[in-house]
Amino acid sequence: MPNPTEHVAALAPYQLADLQLAPGVEPIMLAQNESLRGPSPMVAKAILKVANCGRLYPDPHCHELAALLRQVHALPVQGRVLVGAGSMELIGVLIRAYAGPGDEVLTSEFAYGYFAVATSIAGAEYVQATEYRYTPDVDALLAKVTDKTKIVIAVNPGNPTGTAIANDGIRRLRDALPKDTLLIVDEAYGEFTDAWQEPVFDLVGRGDCVVLRTLSKAYGLAAMRVGWGYFPDAVAQTMDKLLNPSRISMISQKAAIAAVLDQDYMLATVSQTLAIGKEFKQAMVDAGLTVADSHTNFVLLKLADTTQAEMLEVALRRHGYLVRPMRAALSDCIRITIGEQLVMQQLAELIADLEPKLRAKKRPSE
Ligand SMILES: Cc1ncc(COP(=O)(O)O)c(C=O)c1O
CATH class of the missing domain: 3.40.640.10 (Type I PLP-dependent aspartate aminotransferase-like (Major domain))
Known part of the structure; x- marks a missing residue:
């Protein structure tokens, strides 16, 4: 069997988000910092024009x-x-x-x-x-x-x-x-x-x-x-x-x-994202949670500890919300991409409801 070089064999591939869900659960993609809305409508027109290229x-x-x-x-x-x-x-x-x-x-x-x-x-x-x-x-x-x-x-x-x-x-x-x-x-x-x-x-x-x-x-x-x-x-x-x-x-x-x-469209996406993000951060603070001071289209949410963060990520996944668990020094955090307003309002309510219950609950092995 052909072998890669020693250096390549020892490499670990970049870990992408885990997008697996139980069958039948609709995914709500909040794990990869993608935009809350698609590109300018001018993009589809431009693509159609070169469809035969x-x-x-x-x-x-x-x-x-x-x-x-x-x-x-x-x-x-x-x-x-x-x-x-x-x-x-x-x-x-x-x-x-x-x-x-x-x-x-x-x-x-x-x-x-x-x-x-x-x-x-x-x-x-x-x-x-x-x-x-x-x-x-x-x-x-x-x-x-x-x-x-x-x-x-x-x-x-x-x-x-x-x-x-x-x-x-x-x-x-x-x-x-x-x-x-x-x-x-x-x-x-x-x-x-x-x-x-x-x-x-x-x-x-x-x-x-x-x-x-x-x-x-x-x-x-x-x-x-x-x-x-x-x-x-x-x-x-x-x-x-x-x-x-x-x-x-x-x-x-x-x-x-x-x-x-289409700069106007991009700027509208930015201001919409920042406004929804601000509302979501406030909802998390109101629920007694800590968030980093984000200037982007995602929020880093800090939980009580690693176990708590892992349990919340799994619980959210069961509801279809795909968020990003963190590792090493940030393993007590999850990263959540800012989605549409209604999605974020429902997610904030779900987290505010789940988090205290998960905190009260111990893992079976503990
Ligand atoms: C800080 C940072 N740099 C670079 C990238 C790569 O982005 P892309 O390859 O989609 O341009 C990302 C993607 O999430 C990022 O967060």
Whole structure:
């Protein structure tokens, strides 16, 4: 039987959400931070227009989409937009390109789980700095920098916490890092803070910083797999060597262009999500529960302990609500994506009803 390399054999695959339900139970998808509503109606029209486009390969550089993103975000001249099959692809390729065995990739304690997987694929060491109140701490990150630190990743706002730091902190971090350390600012949820945060795309001009975004969240386009980033030219040229040239299908490119053109629709999704999220957080606080200060389309709910969190997740699953259980230092939490208003109101009532009952109940083995 053929064997993979020793390094690959030892890897653990990225853990996606468990979407299994008992037969006949209708799923209510709140486990993967997907948008509470689909993309702009213009997306379906754009897809229909290119339904017969199958003969030719797609534009490998996504010129039209890249130009549109440059215009919408008023990107500075110095730098290049690169599009990936989700920002996940860009994260994986960046880490492989800039870190290898003997190098360190540094991020904060509760950072997005895929960074660890991508770092182990690259054979590099994953280092985490403690967070303060579920929020990345710039000084704690800087204290962990060594001469092996090749990449620092700041997720702002964070996943799974949803907390955000002011972009001043990102700028201070970049200024204090060694010039040959690449800073990746992952802004997968950036559209949810754009109203109060000035962008950091200008940092790309320094040559040592990449800013990543995605159309999977605020634009409601997770199914199309379109992420993008603003890259220094030299970093983009390195990425070109590793990325599959025809990675974004023509349908995904056209869908993304239509979604980005409809800014009003995206902004309405963002404000609707934040309003429903605020109501849900308040309902949880009223029920005596603790929630992290989320600036995204999900909420991290803290339970009394790990057992309590596990029992609540299982109980919600029985009712069809698929939420995300957390591991390690966050195993006393569950992460809940913000869905439609009625769904969230019913979920809040269910949690307020279930939680005290579960707390009173012991597991059979206890
Ligand atoms: C912080 C963060 N970065 C990146 C991604 C990847 O998103 P996508 O590959 O859909 O663009 C996610 C997805 O949940 C995320 O939460």
